[in-house]
Amino acid sequence: MSHQLNTRRTVRSFARSAHVGTIAVALCLPARAESPDTALAALGCLGCHAEEGGQENGPLSELTSPRRFEAKEIASMLRDYREGKRSGTVMNRIAAGLKDGEIEGIAGFLGKRP
Amino acid sequence: MNPRRRFLRLLAACGLGWGLGGCASGRHRRGTGSGQVVVVGGGHGGATAARYLKLMNPDLTVTLIEPRDTYLSCPGSNETVAGLKDMGTLVRSYDSLRRELDIKKVNAQATRLDRPRRRVVLADGAEVPYDRLVLSPGIDFRWDAIEGYDEAASRTVPHAWRAGPQTAMLARQIRTMPDGGLVLITAPANPYRCPPGPYERASLIACYLKKYKPRSKILILDAKTRFSKQPAFEQAWREHYGDMLEWISSEKQGRLERVDAAARTVETEFDAFRADVLNVIPPQKAGALAEQSGLTDTSGWCPVDPLSFASVYDSAIHVIGDACQAGPMPKSAFSANSQAKVCAAAVVASLAGEPPPEPLLINHCYSFVASDEAISITGVYGYSRNDGQLETRSTGETPPGGDRKREAIHARAWQRSFRADVFGY
Ligand SMILES: Cc1cc2nc3c(=O)[nH]c(=O)nc-3n(C[C@H](O)[C@H](O)[C@H](O)COP(=O)(O)OP(=O)(O)OC[C@H]3O[C@@H](n4cnc5c(N)ncnc54)[C@H](O)[C@@H]3O)c2cc1C
Numbered sequence A: 001m002s003h004q005l006n007t008r009r010t011v012r013s014f015a016r017s018a019h020v021g022t023i024a025v026a027l028c029l030p031a032r033a034e035s036p037d038t039a040l041a042a043l044g045c046l047g048c049h050a051e052e053g054g055q056e057n058g059p060l061s062e063l064t065s066p067r068r069f070e071a072k073e074i075a076s077m078l079r080d081y082r083e084g085k086r087s088g089t090v091m092n093r094i095a096a097g098l099k100d101g102e103i104e105g106i107a108g109f110l111g112k113r114p
Numbered sequence B: 001m002n003p004r005r006r007f008l009r010l011l012a013a014c015g016l017g018w019g020l021g022g023c024a025s026g027r028h029r030r031g032t033g034s035g036q037v038v039v040v041g042g043g044h045g046g047a048t049a050a051r052y053l054k055l056m057n058p059d060l061t062v063t064l065i066e067p068r069d070t071y072l073s074c075p076g077s078n079e080t081v082a083g084l085k086d087m088g089t090l091v092r093s094y095d096s097l098r099r100e101l102d103i104k105k106v107n108a109q110a111t112r113l114d115r116p117r118r119r120v121v122l123a124d125g126a127e128v129p130y131d132r133l134v135l136s137p138g139i140d141f142r143w144d145a146i147e148g149y150d151e152a153a154s155r156t157v158p159h160a161w162r163a164g165p166q167t168a169m170l171a172r173q174i175r176t177m178p179d180g181g182l183v184l185i186t187a188p189a190n191p192y193r194c195p196p197g198p199y200e201r202a203s204l205i206a207c208y209l210k211k212y213k214p215r216s217k218i219l220i221l222d223a224k225t226r227f228s229k230q231p232a233f234e235q236a237w238r239e240h241y242g243d244m245l246e247w248i249s250s251e252k253q254g255r256l257e258r259v260d261a262a263a264r265t266v267e268t269e270f271d272a273f274r275a276d277v278l279n280v281i282p283p284q285k286a287g288a289l290a291e292q293s294g295l296t297d298t299s300g301w302c303p304v305d306p307l308s309f310a311s312v313y314d315s316a317i318h319v320i321g322d323a324c325q326a327g328p329m330p331k332s333a334f335s336a337n338s339q340a341k342v343c344a345a346a347v348v349a350s351l352a353g354e355p356p357p358e359p360l361l362i363n364h365c366y367s368f369v370a371s372d373e374a375i376s377i378t379g380v381y382g383y384s385r386n387d388g389q390l391e392t393r394s395t396g397e398t399p400p401g402g403d404r405k406r407e408a409i410h411a412r413a414w415q416r417s418f419r420a421d422v423f424g425y
Helices: A002-028 A038-045 A071-082 A091-095 A100-110 B003-014 B044-056 B077-081 B095-101 B165-176 B197-212 B230-240 B288-292 B333-351 B404-423
Strands: B036-040 B061-065 B070-072 B091-093 B104-106 B110-114 B119-122 B127-129 B132-135 B139-141 B182-187 B217-222 B245-248 B256-260 B265-268 B272-274 B277-280 B284-286 B302-305 B314-319 B360-370 B373-384 B389-397
Touching (some): A038 A100, A038 B333, A091 B389, B044 B333, B091 B404, B095 B104, B132 B333, B165 B197, B165 B277, B197 B217, B197 B360, B230 B245, B230 B360, B284 B288, B302 B314, B314 B333, B360 B404, B373 B404
Parallel strands (some): B182 B217, B217 B245
Antiparallel strands (some): B070 B091, B110 B119, B119 B127
16 A cells, blocks of 8 residues: 555656646746757756655755756756866766756756655 | 657657646657567566556556566675675565566576567477567677686686576685785676676775785786776775785787686686685676577667667667667666666657657766775767767776775665665665
8 A cells, every 4th residue: 555655656756747847847948959858868867866755854865866956057067067166076077078058957856846 | 849848759659657647748649559478587677667667558468578586686796796785685585676666577598589470489398479578688698709618617617697506606615715815807899798796806805805804816807998887996005905905908918818616727828826715707798588589680689770779770678788789888777777767768659659759868876896896887878869879978987096985885875775776676
């Protein structure tokens, strides 16, 4: 029974994050003919910042759960990492591989739900 | 295309819009394609693929074929070799995938693929039909590559390059070797599973020996002239282990000519070594099933289209993880996990008659250099439309003077959160 609920919560959390992403992308992304899919790219981030249990029970581990932040906070953190204004262990190196529109899209997908 | 429409189409393709109803847009619907997807191999690649297929489209029937009841993780296994953790910490359960996501787990070895009829044939002759097949069989060893080192030899001289009894054997040999003895690790040429793995292993064995058997020595006999995270490893080695640990480039010793498992000796072009503990990490290739099914090329690995990870030889079969050639991406659990998500999205899209979304992939891999210090390597990979291959957007390693203690805390946290992302608990 609790397992069932859990599944639904997981799937729903994807749906909700997708919703946030829709708005963020619609507002922030410049139209670009060719670009990676930012929702799919954001799933890559979950390899460290795992989704499950990350919100209701606080961060899963010392790797801060991005879900605790607003999308725009995440986007500004990512830009600061990329530009060296914020220092971390690995996030500077990862953010260096992201372009502006991608940062907005990824942050929109990962950020706090309304 | 208008970015919003592009995104909605993507959501539809990914099936991520479940439960959205009409709140975002009346046009948006969940991906409608249903079908039978079979995943062979329940390691980091396969388990992630099965999990994300179901998260993206709960209507799919997803079957995971894997002979073992539980999986043993290679990440963390070098800590086991050095006695920092017990084997139990490497165990991963499939319960959450089965119970929470309704993934069917078939405990069997896939012995053969019937590609024309789209069936996986199991050891007992049973057949499992598929609309799309995801293969993540990991590696097999090239038992013919090093004279004297075949499967029989590995029963006394471990490779420990798949977690399990091999890991336990190497740990036992390290624990029982005499103080003042020699540990010899041979590292293969690229490409192979976990490029920094041999050097993490040497570091952690050194960490153990420094404490318990300080007169001992470790040699790494390499088939390469350079290796992953080399400056960061070498700095840590100088600081912690001094002369105890020595790396020997292939420039110095040439080819590894012969191994004598009974005598625990290794001959190179120029020299011979006798070890107390010998750890041979042999050259590798894609898991046997991929090779037998005609999905490998002359390199021994599986060429794929990086947009979907579909085999270039069979568009109904996707190959991910160590077994595939993913351009510049190293063979790591993180790469396998990242590829599995791209592959799942492509499978869901193709069953709904949509093209695959364009990927952006990540690799990120920690290596311990001491019990409480780690270093890392990171890469972001995009898709190049010019040549249809993955290209490196950015890479980076822990710089000299990096915060290794903090990375070690993150590395242990990663093992936990990665388990959640792959196995769902
Ligand atoms: C010592 C060591 C340390 C490592 N540390 C790290 C690390 O810190 N970080 C990192 O990212 N990576 C690390 N790796 C690499 C990582 O383990 C692999 O890259 C990763 O497991 C690859 O995933 P995979 O799905 O391709 O293969 P695997 O995880 O090996 O899974 C393959 C699965 O397929 C099954 N299988 C094979 N053939 C069949 C068949 N015919 N039928 C049914 N099932 C089959 C096997 O039983 C197995 O469970 C390390 C590796 C080693 C050796």
